[in-house]
Amino acid sequence: MTAVTAINMERKRGAASNGDAILGLIMVAPIVITMAALVFFPLIDTMWDSLHRINPMQPGTPFIGAANYTNMLTDSDLRASWINTFIYVVIAVAAETVFGVAAAALINQVKFGRRWLLAAVVLPWALPGVVNAVIWMWIYQPGAGLLNGILTTLGLPFDNHVWFNDRVSAIIAVTVVHVWRMMPLTIVIVLAAMQSIPEHLYEAARIDGAGRSKMFTSITLPLIRGAIAIAMTNATVSAFNLFDEAWVLTSSSLDTRPVLIQIYLETFQNLHFSYGMALSLVVTVVSLLVSLLYVLRVYHTTRFD
Amino acid sequence: MHQSWPFRIMIWLGVAVLLLWSLGPVYWTLVSSITPAADFSARPIHFFPQNFTLNHFERLLGINVDRIGGVEVWKQFRSALFNSVVSSLAATVFCVAIAALGGYAFTRLKFPGRRPLFIAVVATIAIPGYAVLIPLYRLMIGLHMVDTFVGITLIYISAFLPLALWLLRSVFESLPIALEEAAQLDGAGRLYILFRIVLPLAAPGLTAAAILTFLGAWGQYMVPLIFSPTQTKPLTVLIPEFATKNFIDYGLITAAGSIAIIIPALVVVFLNRYLISGLLAGSVK
Amino acid sequence: MRREIFRSMIALAAVAWALPALADDAKPLAGKSITVLLPSPQAANIAADFEKATGIHVDMQTLSWDDIRPKLVTALIAGTAPADVTEFDWSWTGQFNAAGWYMPLQDVIDKDTVADIGVAKIFTVDGNLLGVPYTNDFRVMLVNKKQFADAGITKMPTTLDELVADAKQIKAKGVVQYPIGLPLSPTEGASTSWYLLTKAFGGDLFDKDFKPLFLTPDSAGYKAMALEAQLLKDGLVDPASTGLKDSQINDSMFAKGLTSIMISGEPGRLGQMNDPAQSSVAGQVIAIVVPTASGVTRSYGLPEALGIPKVSQNQDAAIAFVKWFTTKQFQIENYANGVLPTRTSALADLNAAGKLQSGDALVAQSKVIDPLFAQGTPTWYPQFSSAVNTAINGVAKGQVTVDQAMQNIADATQKAMTQ
Numbered sequence A: 001m002t003a004v005t006a007i008n009m010e011r012k013r014g015a016a017s018n019g020d021a022i023l024g025l026i027m028v029a030p031i032v033i034t035m036a037a038l039v040f041f042p043l044i045d046t047m048w049d050s051l052h053r054i055n056p057m058q059p060g061t062p063f064i065g066a067a068n069y070t071n072m073l074t075d076s077d078l079r080a081s082w083i084n085t086f087i088y089v090v091i092a093v094a095a096e097t098v099f100g101v102a103a104a105a106l107i108n109q110v111k112f113g114r115r116w117l118l119a120a121v122v123l124p125w126a127l128p129g130v131v132n133a134v135i136w137m138w139i140y141q142p143g144a145g146l147l148n149g150i151l152t153t154l155g156l157p158f159d160n161h162v163w164f165n166d167r168v169s170a171i172i173a174v175t176v177v178h179v180w181r182m183m184p185l186t187i188v189i190v191l192a193a194m195q196s197i198p199e200h201l202y203e204a205a206r207i208d209g210a211g212r213s214k215m216f217t218s219i220t221l222p223l224i225r226g227a228i229a230i231a232m233t234n235a236t237v238s239a240f241n242l243f244d245e246a247w248v249l250t251s252s253s254l255d256t257r258p259v260l261i262q263i264y265l266e267t268f269q270n271l272h273f274s275y276g277m278a279l280s281l282v283v284t285v286v287s288l289l290v291s292l293l294y295v296l297r298v299y300h301t302t303r304f305d
Numbered sequence B: 001m002h003q004s005w006p007f008r009i010m011i012w013l014g015v016a017v018l019l020l021w022s023l024g025p026v027y028w029t030l031v032s033s034i035t036p037a038a039d040f041s042a043r044p045i046h047f048f049p050q051n052f053t054l055n056h057f058e059r060l061l062g063i064n065v066d067r068i069g070g071v072e073v074w075k076q077f078r079s080a081l082f083n084s085v086v087s088s089l090a091a092t093v094f095c096v097a098i099a100a101l102g103g104y105a106f107t108r109l110k111f112p113g114r115r116p117l118f119i120a121v122v123a124t125i126a127i128p129g130y131a132v133l134i135p136l137y138r139l140m141i142g143l144h145m146v147d148t149f150v151g152i153t154l155i156y157i158s159a160f161l162p163l164a165l166w167l168l169r170s171v172f173e174s175l176p177i178a179l180e181e182a183a184q185l186d187g188a189g190r191l192y193i194l195f196r197i198v199l200p201l202a203a204p205g206l207t208a209a210a211i212l213t214f215l216g217a218w219g220q221y222m223v224p225l226i227f228s229p230t231q232t233k234p235l236t237v238l239i240p241e242f243a244t245k246n247f248i249d250y251g252l253i254t255a256a257g258s259i260a261i262i263i264p265a266l267v268v269v270f271l272n273r274y275l276i277s278g279l280l281a282g283s284v285k
Numbered sequence C: 001m002r003r004e005i006f007r008s009m010i011a012l013a014a015v016a017w018a019l020p021a022l023a024d025d026a027k028p029l030a031g032k033s034i035t036v037l038l039p040s041p042q043a044a045n046i047a048a049d050f051e052k053a054t055g056i057h058v059d060m061q062t063l064s065w066d067d068i069r070p071k072l073v074t075a076l077i078a079g080t081a082p083a084d085v086t087e088f089d090w091s092w093t094g095q096f097n098a099a100g101w102y103m104p105l106q107d108v109i110d111k112d113t114v115a116d117i118g119v120a121k122i123f124t125v126d127g128n129l130l131g132v133p134y135t136n137d138f139r140v141m142l143v144n145k146k147q148f149a150d151a152g153i154t155k156m157p158t159t160l161d162e163l164v165a166d167a168k169q170i171k172a173k174g175v176v177q178y179p180i181g182l183p184l185s186p187t188e189g190a191s192t193s194w195y196l197l198t199k200a201f202g203g204d205l206f207d208k209d210f211k212p213l214f215l216t217p218d219s220a221g222y223k224a225m226a227l228e229a230q231l232l233k234d235g236l237v238d239p240a241s242t243g244l245k246d247s248q249i250n251d252s253m254f255a256k257g258l259t260s261i262m263i264s265g266e267p268g269r270l271g272q273m274n275d276p277a278q279s280s281v282a283g284q285v286i287a288i289v290v291p292t293a294s295g296v297t298r299s300y301g302l303p304e305a306l307g308i309p310k311v312s313q314n315q316d317a318a319i320a321f322v323k324w325f326t327t328k329q330f331q332i333e334n335y336a337n338g339v340l341p342t343r344t345s346a347l348a349d350l351n352a353a354g355k356l357q358s359g360d361a362l363v364a365q366s367k368v369i370d371p372l373f374a375q376g377t378p379t380w381y382p383q384f385s386s387a388v389n390t391a392i393n394g395v396a397k398g399q400v401t402v403d404q405a406m407q408n409i410a411d412a413t414q415k416a417m418t419q
Helices: A003-049 A067-073 A076-109 A114-126 A129-140 A146-153 A167-195 A199-207 A212-223 A225-240 A244-250 A259-269 A273-303 B005-033 B055-060 B073-108 B114-126 B133-142 B149-173 B177-185 B190-201 B203-218 B222-227 B235-245 B250-270 B272-283 C002-022 C046-054 C065-077 C090-099 C111-116 C118-123 C145-150 C160-172 C188-200 C220-233 C239-243 C246-254 C269-273 C315-325 C328-337 C344-352 C359-366 C381-396 C402-418
Strands: C033-039 C057-063 C085-089 C132-135 C140-144 C261-265 C285-288 C299-301 C304-307 C369-371
Touching: A003 A273, A003 B073, A003 B114, A003 B133, A003 B149, A003 B190, A067 A273, A076 A114, A076 A167, A076 A225, A076 A259, A076 B005, A076 C402, A114 A167, A114 B005, A114 B250, A114 B272, A129 A146, A129 A167, A129 A244, A129 B005, A129 B235, A129 B250, A167 A225, A167 A244, A167 B005, A167 B272, A199 A212, A212 A225, A225 A273, A244 A259, A259 A273, A259 B222, A259 C065, A259 C381, A273 B133, B005 B250, B055 B073, B055 B250, B073 B114, B073 B149, B073 B190, B073 B203, B073 B235, B073 B250, B114 B149, B133 B149, B133 B222, B149 B203, B149 B222, B177 B190, B190 B203, B203 B250, B203 B272, B222 B235, B235 B250, B250 B272, C033 C065, C033 C315, C046 C057, C046 C315, C057 C065, C065 C085, C085 C090, C085 C315, C090 C118, C090 C304, C090 C381, C118 C132, C140 C145, C140 C269, C140 C359, C145 C160, C160 C220, C160 C261, C188 C220, C188 C246, C188 C261, C188 C299, C188 C381, C220 C381, C220 C402, C239 C381, C246 C261, C269 C285, C269 C328, C285 C359, C304 C315, C328 C344, C344 C359, C381 C402
Parallel strands: C033 C057, C033 C085, C299 C369
Antiparallel strands: C085 C304, C132 C304, C140 C261, C140 C285
């Protein structure tokens, strides 16, 4: 490249970078405007409004400071829904992680028809949450449902058994539907990580005489730890946001009510808009904090790898 | 590695269980939708329908029954289907288009505030919809956009844009810059490079982003429950209404559910590869 | 030539004179279109008949009753009309009046109609008639007299103790497994059943200052809740009721002969229950006055009205629908579909013609109906009702004691009143 060409390129690049800057700003403008108008400002609005009393039934929106937040501490329905939510999170994340990793390991071993197997596994995730809930509502139905049908055919006394009458079985029933929908996400994430583990590591282990389970625990698991953390974070946040399944299966029943349904009821049944907004901020913060725990933990453990 | 027979059998058993778990409920719904209502409580239970009927679909699609409980069911169903398709497609097209433009800018163009803006936009993935629901609701009320296609599409776009942007940016980053530099030397403008060179190469990534957005918008429930209550009511809001309204009628419900399963199922079967690559790129936060 | 022109002009004049007569001046609003939102089920030909009569096209939408209010609220807050004519329940009058969402109708509905409809009082707040009542729902008990006879019971119960004893006998004789139909899910039907039982125990919900009257174990409300728990424990109520609404129990159990007694029975359902096309127990269902602890019957009314949101774009056509739906003629016809007329004249005609099923019981009951809230429905009713049915659901599932349940309801009421 001659000096002239080089200088020309520089000049072009210089000119281009100014033009670039303007073009760049124009190209990202739609994104920035959309997000600012529909996410950032509403978020600030939520934070500001949660310090007022806003209720379409009552005139005026007086400033009430932290009253919405202190009211939360004495709201027994809210407490019940928090407990339910935490139970959902614990069970769902545990089930999705354990079974998800197992399923991913399984699929990893399958050579023939893996694409179709994956398509089948991903299907529950691709369906709308309410369709899943309706599908399982039919399965759980006391009289004509599949679950009771199978159990009675096996000779067990579950004829017309109402699964939602007992709190434990009701919560598990709702969680099963949620896990059915979200586990594919864990499977895909973990599977991808498994597939990127170099084959020679296994070869070396085999030469050293390691059996399958030893290979799994000392090679596979440590190397997919990052993926598991990501999957668990996803699982946690989505379990905190559980709404569709509980709403369709048990509507406003208190024993299975997650915190998001509580927010919905406060906002649209009781019309306490600002209280609902304060609640939603609290839930957002809590779910982020919990997932932050994972991220930090993973960062910590992977530092030593 | 050579797999011993016991191991292979274990794998096949595992696969069978996994398939049963994933597809069993879907199969059962499809089967129920073509089983006559009288057979529903038959015991012992039959996994394969003993009798076959199209009656549920006929009633749902208004073929021989015009109204159920005084309501034109097919009309409601048809308009809900239409609403779902329109709002999901519109959201997908605009979301991917905006994300592609912006993603390319964030990747290849230098402009002030590039990094902080990107982080700010992508960070909104962590903000769940309900945290901004009510101000959005009041905003939409003020703009008279409640129960309109424009309104709901805008909300879907704001919901899926960060993920699409993240995905497309990593796709663009992984494209060799040499191609673009060569074109630049030939005097091509930025936009020309984007549309003629980069986008065609990024087609798989674009498809993945489109699928994620489409499925996400298609499956929304709480948002359209509030923002699309009547005129633009989508399928996801209609089906639970069916469930509580036409309660006895599990035939009708499973038929409606079967139809609602079709489109996501088609996407999964035919666009499997892109969906999975999209899921992967999207979850590495 | 001039004769041609003259003849044409006569012809034209004749046509011009005849045209107005040819036009549909009996249907001034023909061609308009309205949406109507009512609870399911509704008669299949309402829309078609109305269109034939007025030329106005109706897009009839129905939802399960419990799904209607959230739909109305979310649309009305947003300033859009959920429909041109909507369901307006007695329990929403407080809240909806405070929000000012519905069009006052006292100037467009004639005085005779208002006089003919006794329960219109409940929908008149501050002089504004917010809805025209179309269904006169007051509660009685519906029983399957054949199943009673099969169990050897000849006399209908007049006290609660007799009712429980009869149910036990029906179960013991193996006539049905769960003789009593009582919703226990967190839906409005569970609340209204509890209100009825409270009335049956001789008490009320609140005193005139809205202080709860159901907290002590000897109060009517407490006893009512305890009774519900006991009925479930004794196996007289289906355990699946914790997930069933009142409409579901009516349609999938009572109409199929799987239960003998509907505690909070809707008289409008008699038509449906005794129609062979709609029920398996046609001819076996009668209404009886509500058995009470004292033997002297009491009940309350929960009428539903048609209202027109102020933001409706088709108010004229909507008013036409409301008027048509509440004419004496239509009310008498619609009775066959389970909608009990609100016009006293219609009820009298039906009874005189012997067409009012269980007419004597209904007339007797209608004489002792009070409104549930003598002071008018409070604005916080929905929150109260939700607390009630959540508590009932909790008691039914054995998760709270009756004491805790009543306290929870009282606490929720307190919270609702102060917010």
